[in-house]
Amino acid sequence: MPIPSRRRPRAIAVAAAGTLLAPLLSGCWTGAGGAGSGGDSLNVLMVNNPQMVELQKLTRDHFTKETGITVNFTVLPENDVRDRISQDFANQAGQYDVATLSNYEIPIYARNGWLHEMDGYVAEDTAFDQEDILEPMRQSLTGDDGKLYGQPFYGESxxxxxxxxxxxxxxxxxxxxxxxxxxxxxxxxxxxxxxxxxxxxxxxxxxxxxxxxxxxxxxxxxxxxxxxxxxxxxxxxxxxxxxxxxxxxxxxxxxxxxxxxxxxxxxxxxxxxxxxxxxxxxxxxxxxxxxxxxxxxxxxxxxxxxxxxxxxxxxLYTWAWGIQNASRNTDKAWEFVSWASSKEYEQLVGDQIGWSNVPAGKRASTYENPDYIAEAASFQEMTREAIEQARxxxxxxxxxxxxxxxxxxxxxxxxxxxxxxxxxxxxxxxxxxxxxxxxxxxxxxxxxxxxxxxx
CATH class of the missing domain: 3.40.190.10 (Periplasmic binding protein-like II)
Structure with missing residues (x-):
């Protein structure tokens, strides 16, 4: 039906459902209770594209074993995940600590106070190497206040x-x-x-x-x-x-x-x-x-x-990780986000699944990695140029x-x-x-x- 010419601010902000770039696979539920997370447990809501599906197994076999943090994933098709995210984050229900958001939603969600800023974590976590994130990606995940509210899982042009x-x-x-x-x-x-x-x-x-x-x-x-x-x-x-x-x-x-x-x-x-x-x-x-x-x-x-x-x-597009402001577990949420967006995770995917499957398009170092260059030689440089030239x-x-x-x-x-x-x-x-x-x-x-x- 036609869009009304005037909306209440909350109604405008909640209108965050649609379809973007992920292949449409059937959704699945793999955890996430209704009362939110706590202790050594995180609830993560994410889109069901192939790279996210791979992430689930690698999280269990590596992140959880190394940190003791259990991650309960809710994995849904794109339209459904956007609806679920907008409802939970708009209400600050706190059911999900982390969700996949794009560079379209993150500035809007940040403006509404729904996201936890990441500048403090980035400053302390020098191993994460924020400067290695490609500049267009960093800029697209920054709010109007100049603070960082997301970390890319992968990027694309x-x-x-x-x-x-x-x-x-x-x-x-x-x-x-x-x-x-x-x-x-x-x-x-x-x-x-x-x-x-x-x-x-x-x-x-x-x-x-x-x-x-x-x-x-x-x-x-x-x-x-x-x-x-x-x-x-x-x-x-x-x-x-x-x-x-x-x-x-x-x-x-x-x-x-x-x-x-x-x-x-x-x-x-x-x-x-x-x-x-x-x-x-x-x-x-x-x-x-x-x-x-x-x-x-x-x-x-x-x-x-x-x-x-x-x-x-x-x-210019990225599926990125955002931490809900209402999360009771923001420190552990950052541990997961920083791992899932890290050089370490890319190396893990390259070694265990194949370098063409690496969630690339976000880090400069990826395009200097000889293993990635060898397997993605036909398209990797063109991809980086496209991202860096996006305006x-x-x-x-x-x-x-x-x-x-x-x-x-x-x-x-x-x-x-x-x-x-x-x-x-x-x-x-x-x-x-x-x-x-x-x-x-x-x-x-x-x-x-x-x-x-x-x-």
């Missing part, structure tokens, strides 16, 4: 993945810095190059962090924005319209079947199974595509996020009223982005025109404008 063998077969050469027009031309020429292969996979699944994430980067580089610096909604601007039509036309003409219901997980499957030749998405996907046993391991090339009017266009406070061609590349850093964006994505998805499915979708989207965004004008 976005880039273009493509089949080198298919390009070579067709005599095509990927530019060092491709434009979206070049990508569209490649997609048209690649269609049906091999066993009904499609030229490109792009997310069309509704969700503020599903289809809206890549589409918003296209909007940025083509000169558009959700809001101008005075909070005027700009979804009906020529630039936003151009980007939306380009994206919808590209995926309808040369994209995967069922595009309107395809998200990260579906595009990952299509790329792995050889059903598509290009995929624009999260840099974190490369580790799965290049993992042992992947049918496309060694066949892929990587290029920066395509651009038009900007120098770069990749997004969350200046992602387009005009000033913005709030930070964010693939999102607008305000609480209302969870609802707004999701509702707009539903309209765009309907256009991808052919149920309405892009013009019709953007007309409805503009009306939704104008309701937000009314609430922010003059701030």
């Amino acid at each position: 976005s880039f273009l993945m493509y089949r080198k063998d298919i390009f070579e077969k067709l005599g095509l050469t990927m530019p060092e810095k491709p434009t979206w027009e070049q990508v569209a031309d490649f997609a048209a020429r690649i269609d049906d190059a091999e066993n009904d292969m499609k030229g490109i996979c792009l997310r069309g699944l509704p969700g503020w962090g599903e289809s809206m994430a890549p589409l918003t980067t296209v909007v940025n580089t083509m000169g558009g924005t959700w809001f101008d610096e005075d909070w005027n909604a700009r979804l009906d601007s020529p630039e936003f319209e151009k980007a939306a039509k380009f994206y919808v036309d590209l995926v309808r003409s040369h994209g995967q079947s069922g595009a309107a219901q395809s998200g990260f997980a579906e595009c990952l499957n299509n790329m792995t199974q050889g059903k598509t030749a290009m995929w624009y998405d999260a840099t974190s996907a490369a580790g799965q595509l290049e993992a042992d046993g992947s049918p496309v391991k060694g066949k892929l090339g990587y290029a920066p996020a395509p651009v038009e009017k900007t120098e770069s266009s990749g997004w 969350p406070t200046d992602p387009g061609v005009q000033p913005r009223p709030a930070p964010g590349i693939q999102f607008v850093g305000i609480p209302e964006f969870t609802d707004l982005g999701t509702e707009v994505s539903q309209e765009i998805s309907a256009a991808i499915a052919g149920r309405q025109s892009v013009d019709s979708a953007l007309k409805k989207a503009q009306e939704l965004a104008e309701q937000i404008s009314e609430d922010y004008e003059g701030r």
Whole structure:
């Protein structure tokens, strides 16, 4: 339903549910009682992506054995985990000591007083080496007061993945810095190059962090924005319209079947199974595509996020650990957080699971580790460059009223982005025109404008 133009502050803050970048797996419950933790026990609420699932076993076999701290994990699909986190943290119920939060939520939660700051722990825990955390990640997890409220588990930007063998077969050469027009031309020429292969996979699944994430980067580089610096909604601007039509036309003409219901997980499957030749998405996907046993391991090339009017266009995202302010066990919570975000943990994953599975994208030292470089040689440097070039406070061609590349850093964006994505998805499915979708989207965004004008 439409977003009301005015909300009570608590209602605005609690609106923190949506879909971002993790593959959708079935959820599971592995502990966490209802009365909160205490003593030598922690309750951790986290998203169910593959790297988090690996973390559970390693925590039991290493962290708990070394510290005596039992960690009870509640692991849920992304939409569900965001709902659970927002409820528990907004009410400061204290049921969960630690939760996975993104660089979208952490500044908002910090502003509301829901998170425990980490500066004191970082200052005392010199072994953690806070300066090793990549600067864009440090900045994105800092509150308005300049204090640190999160530590990244892994970080990512976005880039273009493509089949080198298919390009070579067709005599095509990927530019060092491709434009979206070049990508569209490649997609048209690649269609049906091999066993009904499609030229490109792009997310069309509704969700503020599903289809809206890549589409918003296209909007940025083509000169558009959700809001101008005075909070005027700009979804009906020529630039936003151009980007939306380009994206919808590209995926309808040369994209995967069922595009309107395809998200990260579906595009990952299509790329792995050889059903598509290009995929624009999260840099974190490369580790799965290049993992042992992947049918496309060694066949892929990587290029920066395509651009038009900007120098770069990749997004910035991290799943990070936040400590609830109401936790009765903040010191032990930091012990877990610092371990799960540490160099030590990355070494453990590399040794026991494989270096392509390391939760990278957060530490400079990872990209200097010879073991990681050897296994992730095809994508590791491109990933680091994409993260370091991300510009969350200046992602387009005009000033913005709030930070964010693939999102607008305000609480209302969870609802707004999701509702707009539903309209765009309907256009991808052919149920309405892009013009019709953007007309409805503009009306939704104008309701937000009314609430922010003059701030």
